[in-house]
Amino acid sequence: MFQGFSDRTIDFMWGIRFNNEKSWFEANKESYLRDFYQPMREMNREVWERLNAAAPDLGLFGKVSRIYRDARRLHGRGPYKDRLWWSIQRPTDEEFPRRPVFWFELEPEGWSYGMGYYQAPPVTMAKFRRRLDSNPAPFEKLARQVKQQGRFTLEAECYKRPKGDPGPLLGPWYNARSFALSRDHQGHQAILYAHDLVELVGEDLETLLPVYRYFISLEGDPDPRD
Template sequence: MFTGFTDETVDFMWGIRFNNEKPWFEAHKETYLNSFYQPMRELGEELRDFLADKRPQYGLICKTTRIYRDARRLHGRGPYKDHLWFCVEQPSEQWTARPTFWFELGPEAWSCGMGYYMPRPLTMAKLRARIDRDPKTMETLTRKLARQKEFQLETEDYKRPRAAAPSPLLEPWYRMKSFSICHEEKLTEELFSREIVERLKKGFDFLLPYYDYFATLEGDPDPRDP
């Protein structure tokens, strides 16, 4: 059971940021495993269980990232990350095509949310087609998002909109090629206790209707078909 991150967690993140090399990491590997990776994995599994109880039909799994960077993509950076995250998502051969819940912890801040990393263009075309068929459902979700303060919509947009939205309220969904409904803040005391578990459960519970909406897009008809 997750009981909270510790001062050692934070010390390790800062340590690896300024000592991003194998000898330092090997000397502090046990700290990494015990105070960073294992608590992150425990937190992820607990949130997966929470979400799976609410949505057993999705067969949700949890993936906790490792600290090792892809050697092919170092680009002058050290071989280790100074942050970790977990994702709760449906199993998929192409994981970027599915929406995911996530939590990330770094030396300066933590964040969480739900969204896509790199959805396929067809997925976003299906989104626009669904909104065209039923704009009211997404308008309701958009208004609900605007009424609260915990999460905000962040998007990566196409340079040119693919189509005209049914209403000004829905324009952001028509411009986007990927998105995240997310929250970020500086390190807080709740990270060091089970308070963060309850905070994330409450946040993910709010995001579940949005996840439902996007998780079912893959079953929609191809809008390119006549």
């Protein structure tokens, strides 16, 4: 059962940031496993249980990221990440950024969580725009609910040339190449150290299930580019 993170968790993240080398990591590996990876894994499991109970038909599964960087993409950085995140998503052959996922991330400066579609396939976003063109009401309702709840902020990577102007509510969505609904926190508040974190994150992510369902439903639409 998730009991919260601890001051040791935060100390480890800052430690690996300033001592990003194998000798330091190996000397502190027990702390990594006990204070960082294990609570992250327990939290992921409990939030997954909540989302899976709310949407059993989706077949969701959870996964915690590796702390090891891809050796092909170090670019002068150390071999370890100074943060961890977990994700919850449906089984798919697509790479992680090319599918919608729920996520939580803990880093030295703070923490965040939400739902992201970080490298949405162009055909998916083309299907999305076609749906908005033909019947904007269903997604307009979802977008309005997200905005009114005020829990998440839409972070969108938009096309350089706008695809259209469906109005201020849907415009940022319509012109997005990829997006995330994110709730960001600077610093490490007391809730990080308690089981209440599971309740907060689980409850908030559950409110995004309708948006998640909407985007995965696009898979069945015909390619509008044909």
